[in-house]
Amino acid sequence: MIFVWSLLAGVILFSVYAVIPTYYNKKINPNIIRHAQGKDTIMLTFDDGPDERYTGKLLDILKENGIKATFFVVADNVRKYPQMVDRMMAEGHCIGIHSYCHKNAWLKTPREEKRDFENSIDLLESYNWKTPFYRPPWGHTNLLSMYYAKKHGFQVMLWSVMAQDWSSKSSKETIIKKLLERTREHSIICLHDAGENSGGAKDAPLNTIEALKTVIPILKQKGYRFVTPEVAQYEAV
Ligand SMILES: [Zn+2]
Secondary structure (H helix, E strand, O other): OHHHHHHHHHHHHHHHHHHHHHHHHHHHOOOOEOOOOOOOEEEEEEEOOOOOOOHHHHHHHHHHHOOOOEEEEOHHHHHHOHHHHHHHHHOOOEEEEOOOOOOOHHHOOHHHHHHHHHHHHHHHHOOOOOOOEEOOHHHOOOOOHHHHHHHOOOEEEOOOEEOOOOOOOOOHHHHHHHHHHHOOOOOEEEEEOOOHHHOOOOOHHHHHHHHHHHHHHHHHHOOOEEOOHHHHHHHHO
């Protein structure tokens, strides 16, 4: 009987600490950005990088198409490949923080969540980079995530379009199909420029990169404008 009560208490605690905050923040919380603003706008965002195997190729495509994107970087990857972030900044892209080492907020203690924000910010600041944008790994938050995000002045941004580009089951073709079917005005598209280090399939970003060579020109032709959150905020004022 004690076992049953302990189990029940555990389920309730976990729901209050992790599941309910995540549901609220994903679906309801009005302070979270889930859509772009402005006429014909869409946002292209990339999580989990930088990774020198993929990020440079991606930046090449963005440059060829003359568009800007937002990179939600993992601080530990920034430490490994700071030159990639240098290039993002030099080419006018926006960066946001995507945690220190991509640990799920559901598995972080309150102290770990606090340190995750502090360590990520410190790492970026050691390169003189600062960003007001934050996206939690997997979109998962715990009871304290929004408190620390607010404390450090972050705007939390999720997404409205995914193409499962991280999956080993996806291909260039499936990513193209999903992106073209799902993207509409104000979409925030979430793709990935890292693979196996953050829960995705090895070399999955190569499919993403190939798909974007087809998708970006089509979306441009449809009249969409690719904006970053900084631009979108400016336009909304
Ligand atoms: Zn991620």
